[in-house]
Amino acid sequence: MTLLTHDRYCDELIRQTDELRATLKGADLTAQVPTCPDWTLRDLAVHVGGAHRWAGEIVRTRATEPVPDEQVPEFTPEGDDPAVLDAWLADGAAKTSAALREAGAALPMWSWAWDSSAGFWARRMVHETVVHRADAVLAARAVYEVTPEVAADTMDEWLEIVAYAQSEGDPEAAELRGAGRSLHFHATDEPGAEWLIEFGEDGFTWRRAHEKATVAVRAPLTDLMLLFNRRLDVDSGSVEVLGDRALLDFWLERATFR
Numbered sequence: 001m002t003l004l005t006h007d008r009y010c011d012e013l014i015r016q017t018d019e020l021r022a023t024l025k026g027a028d029l030t031a032q033v034p035t036c037p038d039w040t041l042r043d044l045a046v047h048v049g050g051a052h053r054w055a056g057e058i059v060r061t062r063a064t065e066p067v068p069d070e071q072v073p074e075f076t077p078e079g080d081d082p083a084v085l086d087a088w089l090a091d092g093a094a095k096t097s098a099a100l101r102e103a104g105a106a107l108p109m110w111s112w113a114w115d116s117s118a119g120f121w122a123r124r125m126v127h128e129t130v131v132h133r134a135d136a137v138l139a140a141r142a143v144y145e146v147t148p149e150v151a152a153d154t155m156d157e158w159l160e161i162v163a164y165a166q167s168e169g170d171p172e173a174a175e176l177r178g179a180g181r182s183l184h185f186h187a188t189d190e191p192g193a194e195w196l197i198e199f200g201e202d203g204f205t206w207r208r209a210h211e212k213a214t215v216a217v218r219a220p221l222t223d224l225m226l227l228f229n230r231r232l233d234v235d236s237g238s239v240e241v242l243g244d245r246a247l248l249d250f251w252l253e254r255a256t257f258r
Contacts, residue, residue, distance in 0.1 A: 004153055006105035009122035010097045012150060013052070016129040017093035020048065020136055021086050027140040029082060035135045035231050042085065044139070048132050049089045050075050055121045056096030059103050063110045096125065114164050127154045134231045144222070148190045151225040155185070155195060158228060159206045162255045166203050172254040176204045181247055184213035185228065187221035197251070215243035230256045 004012070029042040036044060050069070057063070057072045069075050077088035103109075105119030113120060130146060131154065137144040146154075166173035178199045187193035196209040218240040219227060226232035227239055230252060234241060241248060 004123075004126075004149060006119055006122055007101065009119075009126050010101045012126045013097045013100070013122070013129065014093055016126060016133055017048075017052070017089055020045070020129060020133045021089055023133065023136045023140050023142050024082070024086065024089075027136075027142075029085075031139050033135050033139040035138055036132075039135075041136060041139050042080075044132055044135055045085055045089060046076055048129055049077070049085075049092045051128055052089075052092040052096045052125055055125050056092065056099050058109060058111075059096070059099040059107075059118050059121055062103075062107070065110050066112075093129075100125075113161070123153075123157060126150070127157050130154050131229050131231065134226055134229070138231065144226075146222055146225070148187075148193065148221050151221045152187075152190070152193050154225050155228050158255075159195065159197070163204070163206070174203075175254050176251065177201060180214075181244075182211075182213035182215075183247060183251055184211065184216040185224055186210070186216060186218045187224050188218050190221045193221050193224075213243070215241065215245065215247045217241055217248060227252075 024041060024045055027041055029040060029045070031041050033039045033041060033044050039047070053072050053075055054067060054069065057067050061067070074088065074092070077085050100118055100122045103118035105117060105122065107118045108116055109118060110116060111120045130150060134144050162173055162176070166176060176199065179201050181199040183197040185195040192208070194208060194210045195206060196211050196213060197204055197206045217224070217227070219238055223232055223236070223238045227234065232239070234248065
């Protein structure tokens with residue numbers, strides 16, 4: 001497993017959005033999204049497309065502070081026509097991808113996180129789309145697929161976000177501590193796709209490793225990523241848990257902010 005390049009993220013933003021659009025085509029856009037129960041499929045699509053355009057405006061303007069939604073061009077689609085929504089999603093992803101590609105990964109700009117660069121926004125928007133595409137697939141009862149390197153990077157990025165949230169004093173992330181406990185996430189279908197999370201008195205650390213842990217979680221990589229993001233239930237039948245199930249539940253309850 002290797003880190004994705006900036007160009008790959010720019011390409012992947014288009015690809016993931018196209019996959020989302022394909023899921024939405026012909027679907028009932030008023031259907032409730034089981035994993036985001038306050039949203040319909042249309043709400044989810046507008047959220048994703050708005051996020052793309054918001055990030056794209058930050059990159060395009062080289063913003064040094066948050067950009068208000070009302071300053072983002074075409075932040076929401078006009079009307080309820082599914083064809084308009086589809087075109088709006090495609091256009092927003094294309095414009096954001098182009099802005100990211102022009103900027104390059106290292107260009108500094110505002111972000112809410114530890115990395116204030118265009119590269120942060122490229123990666124963030126890809127994984128925002130990856131996870132919410134899973135929401136759409138669940139609502140539309142379609143088939144979900146993602147490439148191994150993208151699935152693994154989604155998990156890496158989320159661990160970085162949870163660690164950052166802990167360092168910033170997020171109350172749920174702050175509880176992810178307590179020496180002597182650890183979790184091992186092991187993809188059964190991809191060599192090297194393994195994560196070890198270790199709790200300490202001051203917080204948690206993580207690394208790619210194969211080591212004995214308090215609880216081991218085994219599943220195909222895509223299912224592991226979906227479980228990690230609370231898009232798949234532990235008792236779905238595709239996940240094997242060895243050891244302290246309560247510790248896994250403890251992690252999942254406190255390491256999810258989406």
